[in-house]
Amino acid sequence: MLYFVLFLVRYLPFWAVPGALLFFDLGVYYYNARERGRTAAAFAMAAVCIILTGVWVFYDGYWRIGLLIRKNFG
Numbered sequence: 001m002l003y004f005v006l007f008l009v010r011y012l013p014f015w016a017v018p019g020a021l022l023f024f025d026l027g028v029y030y031y032n033a034r035e036r037g038r039t040a041a042a043f044a045m046a047a048v049c050i051i052l053t054g055v056w057v058f059y060d061g062y063w064r065i066g067l068l069i070r071k072n073f074g
Helices: 002-010 012-032 036-058 062-073
Strands: none
Touching: 002 012, 002 062, 012 036
C-alpha cells in the first residue's frame, strides 16, 4: 500500500491538475443543474487537488515529501 501512495505522490501534478480541472467543470455543471450537495463536493475536490499540488511544489516535489511520507507511514 505504501508503494501505491508513493506512486501517487511522485506523479501528483500529472493527475491532480487535470483532476482539479475536471472537478471544477463538474462543479459548474452541478451548479447550473441546481444540485447543491454535488456542487459542494466537486468544488471541494477541485480545491483539495489544487492545495495538494501547491504543497507538492512548496516541498520541492517528490524528493522531500516522499521521504517524509516514507518516514512517517512506512
